[in-house]
Amino acid sequence: MATHAGNPNMELLIPMINQLQHIFTSVNAKLTLTLPQIAVVGAQSAGKSSVLENIVGRDFLPRGGNMVTKRPLVLQLITSQGQEYAIFGHKPQQRFINYADVRAEIENDTKAIVRDDMGVSSLPINLTIYSPHVVNLTLVDLPGMVKVPSLGQPADIVKKIDDIILEYISNENCLILAVTPANIDLVTSDALVMARSRDPMGKRTIGVLTKLDMMGKGHNARDVLLNKVVVLERGFIGVVLRGQRLDEYGRISKELDIPGALEHERQFFQNDPAYRDIADRLGVPYLQRTLSIQLTEHILKCLPDLQRELQSRHRDLAKEVAEYRASATFDTSTTSDTKALVGLTHELHETFDTALQGTHLKEADLKTLTGGARIANIFRERFPFELVKTELQDKDMRNQTIVAIKNIRGFRSGLFTPDEAFEYIVQMQISKFEDPVMKCIDMVVSELLSVIHETANKMKRYPLLRQVTEDLLTQYLRERDIATKQACSAYIQTQLSYINTNNEDFIGFAGQYFCFFSLKEKRTVIRKGFLRVHTGVKLFQAKDYFFVLSTDNLSWFTDLDA
Template identity: 30%
Template sequence: MSNRQRSLSLTMPLELLRVLCGDTVTVTVIYNRSMEPKAIVSPAERTKALTSSFDAEVRPLIDLVDKLRGYGLDRDIHLPSVAVIGDQSAGKSSVLEAISGVQLPRGTGIVTRCPLEMRMKHSEDKDMWEGKIMYKDKHDMHHEEVILNRESVGDLVRKAQNKMTDGAKGISDNLITLEVTSSDVPDLTVIDLPGIARNAVDGQPVDIEARIKDMIRKYVKRQETIILAVLQCNVDIATCEALKMAKEFDGEGGRTLGVLTKPDLLDKGAETSVMRILNNMEFTLSKGYIIVKCRGQEAVSEGQSLKQALDVEEDFFRSHRHFSSLRPSQWGIPNLSERLSRELKKHIKKLLPELKEDVRRKLLETEKQLHDLGEDPPETASEKRQMALQMVTKFINIATALTTGQRCDDTKFPPEINNLYSNSRRSFTELIKTAERKQPDTKNHELRTDLQQRMDSSRGREFCNFGGKFELVESYARDYISKLEAPALQCFSAVHSMTTEILKIVAEKCFEKFPDFAQRAKDVIMKTRKDTNHECKEDIQSYFEMENLVYSQDKTYGVELRSEEEKKRKEKDEERERKQKNATKFHIQIDSDSENDEDVNGVDKVLMSLTSYYLVAARRLCDVIPMIIQQHVFRKQVKGMQILLMDIASDERTMVHIQEDPDMAYMRNECKSRHQRLLLAEEELDKI
């Protein structure tokens, strides 16, 4: 080895080598596979590093998500994205400036006041630069403007924020979309969110911190979001709200990439702590950390360009006594850009199958909702009349089906409407039970005594076995029947009220598109209810007047009487047998005369007659009353509604009521809009 050659460590700076060895330096590199090579990038190649992530897969995938977001699909489905969060003045906008090559609004306090979606598209044309900004102002007016030069981007973003918020200090949840196409940007889309402010300043809402955090949570809580947490090197990382929020929704750190900024502001000796963070030894993130140095306000004021800032950044890290030992992939805007582009591509590919499934599922749900909402409302008088007649016909058909015990399987209607007939039957059954409860007990001693006294008091000069007993039977029968009139009217009232409520539900659903017409239908229901109520009550009361006749066909009454006589005979036989057993057991002689005692006065026969007639009358009443109720409530009322509604539907003056509810119209338009964007999304996804 000559005196001009030396064996020196590669860790020694190149300039120092020249001082020690002269202009000609021969460097022998001993390659260690355990060490990552630290390639030196020439100034000419440095700006190209921003586009190093471009490949045949990245652009189509990012374009796909951008298109889906452009269609408004993020209103229905969470889309893969990169959300940039950080404490106020952490350097988020500076990082995005360096990546995108455009200057964003700068200043103190909250500079980013609306979510800013930056769509960066790489172009092979070195001279190309195109920009476009899109947003909706606070009045929901859409704005779209072509950007002529990159220097005006900051002013246009600030102008958009002012139009979207109340005053220069307000914030908005609505998105500003900034598209940039250039040869020095990567294929990447990120969403910059407002910095986390701790205190409100003049003109800001007092709850500014809570509002900003709520906005950030909407993005970072989604599993589809990659979180880019921007943190200042010169601030205690444990106090950074951005990292706390990232940890809250991404506990394992699998979706979070940390970016450390402002390394040039570190106090001497603090570098060791930052190195531990960068090496994932403090607050572990699966994606790790990258450190960057962006332009400060002073550099901007001095006119330093973004390309010059990249040179300054590289010189800073390569010559730094601590950071120069980092792997190249751990520092610098170019590496951050490449890493983000790569991570977003992987993230989109991973989520594509689930995204396709979500779109298909939402599409089916939307198509069903559109079907339920029905077609667009008619415009001409003829079309309105035809629709009114169709709606009335449907309403009457459903009402008829329900009141005849059939089911309506249209899922548009609540299932409880199908319970009308079965619940009515329960009311009819309850009437039977009431009739049984109120039937006098003919074995009751008090009834027997009362009957005996009344028979004795009504007896004339006839022999004891010739009493005229029918008047007594008739009196007891009328008394029993009168006790059932109130329960019968109560049964009618229950069925009538239930029917009215169900008819109202059916009317609301059948005419829901036209609230005014629905109200007319409800008015018809109430009118026919009133008519039915009066007529049905009259028929029920008339029926009870007929029951006062106390009449039955001999054959009908005879069947019940013979049944009661047979029952009485069996009871006597059982009683005789029981007495005989007891007499035998205790050696007692039974008086044969007592066994053959006859009901000389006929009290038992009268009681059997009463029991027989109670059964005949109760059975007849519990059949006829439900039939009267069904005739009026189910048949006549439905028929009356049909006549009145058909007249209304045919009336020229009714057409004014065929006006769709504004909320329903809005819902249909929203549903159509969602259906359209889901169809477009499905078409785009099928191309991948």
């Protein structure tokens, strides 16, 4: 295995890549560069976490019987003298001295993103560990693969985990650390199958065999470690993990600490005849050195292309910044931040006002309605159309009114038409207006959101300011949306609470009803004629009336003309 001990500059390559990663993370930029790294891939019970902890030499990863790695962990190891400490990318100012606190922070930050205890997320956690006991190395611990969702896990958990893994190993600059237990059939290894899907020739894959001490008496993985079973260009490395094991009497022994586990591993390889002659190429210390060397050499190989990508990206950004400055309506070199902000705010106001008022006409505006014109179209065409769909036909309304009158009277024959029938029909019709009104508000809000988005794009030369401005305007619009709907709903409820039967539209409808009803009465007259009614004791108080008795009513008039 080649080393880089003769060239101290080689040792700076991994920290340089780590620094690039930190820079892109700190500015919240989506990486368009494929940075060299090592992704750790394996099944849920393959022992990935134990391998990483043995490499670091500390217990710092969450443990549990179920899935514990729910987000990618970008682990950057930096060789440094003095006290060990860890720093998280989301808490760059805080140093973690206690590794129990590191484990707790990983769990807390995972829960902050993955609300579901059984879910996963592709959003990575960035952790840097400074220690004299590590070599410069960058590893990405990925969620363990599963074949079948367990109880409580989402139905698509298998696909989600596979998608996260593929996102990393599809990067041609990414080395794949495929972790496989030695006590399973190698050709069925989930890690190797996944690695082969993106690295069919095995040029980027490094095989790691775990649990060599659990293969059973008479079995060993010597041929696999000698690259005679599954061929990988970078070969296989065997390790022995700590954990519960049987002692010489068949009893379960206590889990070893990391120093004890490393010593147990050394003795196992030295004493086992199958591995004794290759023991110097096995174990966690050898794995640690090999990964550091291979990653460094891989970075060196990728460096020319990476440098060209960085320079190209730098030129593009410089050109973009120059365009931003050229498009500014004020001199950014002499204008204070406050004045610049006021200028941008004024420009935003003018653009928004223009979009709604339509004071300027551009050539593109001749093809489609925009801004205020679309809102006007909603009020003039869409809203009336929605209202018309709720209206009853006159015939249907008359029929409903007649049925309502009869239902209110029951078996009684009334002399007067009950107001409740008309009020109920009117209230029912008014209540139907609420849905079109709310729909109209939603359509207007949607158009205003589009105007806000287009207007905020005027600030695209200041991405953070543009985003904050759009968020604030959107939030204010949402608040007004709620208030408008509440006001319209209250107005409709007000109209429903009191029906003005003196309204001429109401009287007109009632008149039509009476005409219709009176025509019906004329066709169903049973008897009519004059009749003297005594209204008092004395004879002179008697009065003549003209009565009409129909199937539905008894009507009387003072004279025949009436």
